[in-house]
Amino acid sequence: MIWSFIAAFVTGILASLGVGGGMLLIIYLTVFAGFDQLSAQGINLLYFLPIALLAVILHTKNKLINWKPLIPAILAGIIGAVIGSIIAKFIDKELLRTVFAVFVLVIGVKEILYKKQDEKMPIKYNTAVSPKTYRGNYKHS
Amino acid sequence: MEKKKKGKLYYALCGAVIGTVNGLFGSGGGVAAVPALKHAGLTVKESHASSLAVTLPLSAVSMIVYSIGQDFKWSDALPLIPFGLAGALIGGLVLKKISNVWLKRIFGGLLILAGGRMLLT
Known part of the structure; x- marks a missing residue:
């Protein structure tokens, strides 16, 4: 059970960063905790x-989300979500x-x-971020 | 970034794909959402944050569909939530500071190991 909590904690970090952490929880649940695939997926959705x-x-508080353009994606996504499920x-x-x-x-x-695709992006907003945060992304010549 | 803005139709098409993937696999919608949002002209961090804004309502819908057939027990998920919330609190606070490349390497490595293992067992 303790491993479930650790998996849930790590997944929580990754999920909140928007890097698809839920996949890790599903993998944990199916490979280590013995759940079938569909149950694990349902558990992850609720979690x-x-x-x-x-x-x-x-x-949203950190001003990283602009909701307005996302509305059509959410509305069309609901139809997809029903079909996929x-x-x-x-x-x-x-x-x-x-x-x-x-x-x-x-x-x-x-x-x-x-990862190269991402390396180009920080340049556009690097004024808002300290240079050392992105030191790994630049090729110093 | 403003030059490259995409229209409603682009967002709607992406949303439909994201919703389908997320419903089918019970996760992973965000993985489809992040590149789609980047392509729409959002920064990396905005894309990651906004992917959650899209997948949250879609996951709620999928969860309801999964619940109808009682495909899983709520009691299996509930104990995990406090630990997930603690992780999310950390993630929510550090997203502005973290290195994308480092994050992607670790995550990608974990997925390759896990996917490989799932295929072999």
């Missing part, structure tokens, strides 16, 4: 709600797990390989 709410409040219910659980594993692998490789 995510208060965590995301807290993070969204903090990020219904597919998840009817798809074979083992197949769902395999597809999820491939999805996780693809995201993992992408996270590591596509």
Whole structure:
């Protein structure tokens, strides 16, 4: 049980940073805690709600969220959310797990390989951030 | 950034994809949302923060759909929440300060290990 709490804590940090921490909790729940894929996904969805709410409040306070352009994404997303959830219910659980594993692998490789895309971005707002925060992102020549 | 702003249709299309992925996998909507938001001209940190603003309501909808068939027990999720909130408090306070590259390397590495393990077992 103590490991569940540690997994939940670490996931909370990653989830609030918007780096898809929920995947880690699902992996923990299925690989180490013995839940089936669909249960683990449901647990993560419920778990995510208060965590995301807290993070969204903090990020809004820090002026990192501009809500207005996001509204169409949320409205269309609700339709997608219903469709995706219904597919998840009817798809074979083992197949769902395999597809999820491939999805996780693809995201993992992408996270590591596509860091260059991010390196360009801080330049646009580096005035707001101390240079040492981004020292790893620049190539000093 | 202002030059590159995308219209409502772009956001709506992205939202539909994000919602579907998030519902199907019970997570991961944010992973689809972050690059989509960056492409729309948001900064890295705005994209990460805004991805949560999008996935929060979508996860609520998916959670309701999952709950209808009793696909999971609420009692399995509730004990985890206080620990997650403690983590979120830390994450919410440090997002402005943390190095993106460092974060992505650790997270990407963990996902590759985990995905590989899931495929092999």
